[in-house]
Amino acid sequence: MDASHCGVLATTGIVGDQWSLLILRDAMLGVRRFDQYQRHLGVSRTVLADRLGKLVAAGILTREEYQEQGERPRWEYRLTRKGWGLQNVLLALREWGNRYLVSEDERLLELVQASTGEPVELALVRSSDGVRIDPRDLDHRPGPGLRP
């Protein structure tokens, strides 16, 4: 089975490693700048630059220059529409981790529907059923691990 036939093989050929998946997690939580990723992930600058470059080449992130006063220009990275398309992958990884590996009172963030405050989750539905939540209607709230 080659990548031209199998969506799993094709996708994991691009994001099938832990650093890329963690970069995507951070990007979805609002991280933009190289140094923020580096600090947050504790990854070497070489590995980070390599993975960011691959995600840009794959059209998952876009790179834009910014410049703070008195400093040299630097890069920030944002998810494209195609990159946001990977949100379900990250949500599924998180749901499984929360179910089997992270105790409930350690969770830092909970995903809710912004307009109702109700918890949301991934489900398998008929493509013709129109029950999905508008991605713009999502919000994070602090989980038990962030509460005093």
Add this chain to the structure above:
Amino acid sequence: MDASHCGVLATTGIVGDQWSLLILRDAMLGVRRFDQYQRHLGVSRTVLADRLGKLVAAGILTREEYQEQGERPRWEYRLTRKGWGLQNVLLALREWGNRYLVSEDERLLELVQASTGEPVELALVRSSDGVRIDPRDLDHRPGPGLRP
């Protein structure tokens, strides 16, 4: 952020590599035996044994002995309930790959609701909404890439 707090970090620490994800894909499609995985994935026996061992240690696969007449005992590997819990991860990887990387007429398999034949997909829903499809009510049918 450490793995005791983050479901994504914890999960990708176990299945965050391409071979593990492809093993899970195959297991969900019914592959059981070491030699089947090896042939199907084209992976070295050493790497395969390493990944299978890690998935067994994590409680994602169970290992059982079987013996063909006149041959030495061998191992087969099946998904546990915990392992089947990763199905949404694989479905999300596939959906994204099918949307962005695999042309429609190359797809080998389509996931449908067995009782209706209707295509199914992942969606983000309110946890309180009861619209999800029973996992026992899923079936694959040949996609365009397998049709004559």
